[in-house]
Amino acid sequence: MKTEPPASIKQRLASYLAQLPPPTAVKLASGLERERLRGVTGLPYEMILSGLRPLLASFRGKRPGSPDPLRQFCQPFEDLLVDGRDGERRQGLISRASVLRVWNWLEDDLLPDALPDMKRRIVDHTLTGDTVALGATVSVMHASAASAIRSAIEEARRDATQRKQAEKQLGGESGFDDAREIAAVLSIAPAMLALQSMLPRTIENLDDATLASVKELYDTTAETSPADALYIPFAVMSRLAEPSQILRFVRKVAHQRNDMVISRCDLAIFGEILLAEMEKIARKADALRPGHADLGILLEDVRRFARLSRGFTAEIDLRRNGEWGQRLLAARARVSAAVSQEMSRFENELVRALPFHQMGQYGRGGPMKPDLHKAPDSGRAARMEACLRFVEGVTPICEPLGAQSHCRSVRQQVETYLAAYEDRLLEEIRVASGTARANAELFLEFAAGFHEALGEEKQAEILRRRGQVATRS
Structure with missing residues (x-):
């Protein structure tokens, strides 16, 4: 029985190899494979090549080098x-x-x-x-x-x-x-190798011609190996830029668009996989505590959910009272609630980042002006920028999430507050001096950064120019 090197050594080596530039990784892999084929001993070939494989698998096009026996063994299932x-x-x-x-x-x-x-x-x-x-x-x-x-x-x-x-x-x-x-x-290795030769490494659009070729190969394979033929669409799915397009293949085999029929056919597993991923995202979002989430990660998850949801509903006809329709609606409701709860705190975050204070003896009804007694808090500003990048990222996809109303409301609240704050801040810049003037200019730059986080570069530039004019007044 062969003994493997300690896991710590393999992990350190894999970490180092993952940082190699692509040309260097390809050259190293090709050289190692060539020397191993020639029978040169004394090098930890498999340990090094195992560390290189994830990086090499990410490259487009045909993998360079001379395939050794292990690579030849893996080729039929490399897409999986x-x-x-x-x-x-x-x-x-x-x-x-x-x-x-x-x-x-x-x-x-x-x-x-x-x-x-x-x-x-x-x-x-x-x-x-x-x-x-x-x-x-x-x-x-x-x-x-x-x-x-x-x-x-x-x-x-x-x-x-x-x-x-x-x-x-x-x-x-x-x-x-x-x-x-x-x-x-x-x-079914011959069929899997034939599939690889007919498909690009990344399929941007599973068109009718490609579908017809894949279905012909699938039908031929299913005649002798009905259970194993399932790995043909699995391999196709791994190459799709939009995984939900595999439902086009399912529709073609089932001759139906109706989810009630498709959910009961032999290829229903592909719909189940897509639904399971959406439900997993929904559970993850639902478990988050508002204010404690990494908004960048949450945004990527929400975008993934929206793409899968749009693709799923575009490829097959979902019935609201069907099992798949009910599961999708439930997952969408959980994601929508999580997004809404997260965004509900954004206005308060904005108030903390760009604070006002009351003037005079009028209580809450008194006039307000920007609080320039202290310099702006860079940590609060960074959190607010993250919030606004989240708003900007969610806005285009809020409809498939079912959160369009809340997104519009939060964005409008933010923009209204920014407009009022900026007008009064510019007034303060004109009359302030010393520390107050310096703090006001810092607050203005933060406000411009908030516009940029919202994708409003033009508004940010206009605000900076208005600030320059106010400074010279």
Whole structure:
């Protein structure tokens, strides 16, 4: 049994490799793969390449270098690989951490004689450039590995002791499930490789021509491997710029747009995945305490929710009384409530950042003017800018969130307060001197920054010019 290096060393190495410039990472990976194929020993090839794989996977276009046996093994399921999982395991995603465990399991236990021989043949054919022999050997490796893994998993399911041992070798229950999915994909490896050759790395729009090609490949595969054919649309989904477009494929197979029908068809899992992600975002937003959230992260989550929600409702016809329609409405209500609660404190934050104070003996009905006794609080200003960037980011997507009324109300309150404050601040700049003048100019710059956070660069520039005029008065 192979021993792995300590996790701390692997983590430090992965962190270092992740910072490499793309050309350097490609050059390093290609050099390592070339030397390993030539049989040069003494280097921790797999540990370095494992650290490089997440970075290399993010590059567009064909991966450079000469594929070694492990890369050839992974190619059919490379679209399904993920660096880590956030929450529960999901079908159609395979952890990169499981790949080497499955590979070692095959080499040590399942195919101890056949796999080393196939590895040698793959290296020889790669170095000699014999593409026909290479393709044949790789095909045999895929089929043999799929069969061996499936047999071992079936035995493990019947024997608790074997299952426990297999899970220990594979990194637990999730690794065991990853191995099962790797076997499923390898069993239809020719179809998965054909899919990769017909699709761009990123699909901006799943058009009719692409849909027709994918469906033809899916139908052909489903004739002999109906359960495993599901990984074809999983691979397509991983390449979509807008994941909800996978519902176009589901519609084409189901010949329906109606969610009541689609939610009960064999491909309903894709709708369930999209709904589950929206519900996860909704739960996360619902759990936040107003005033304690990272607004940048919340905005990204809300944007993701809005894109998924718009895409989901655009691709299929949802019925409000249907299960999917009810779940979407419930998730949308939770997100809307969380956004509204967060934004309800923004006006108070603005008052703290740009404070007024009462004049004379008239109580609350007395005249107001900007409080220039102290310099503005930069921390409050930074929090307010974050609030306003959130408002600006949410405004275009408030309709699919169901929060348009609250967004408009908060933005109007902010703009009304800013207008009143700026007019009186400019009056103070004209007559103030010393520390009060200096503080007023700082407050004016903060107010201009608030306009910029709202996407109002022109208003910010006008305010600065008005401040310059007032200073010279």
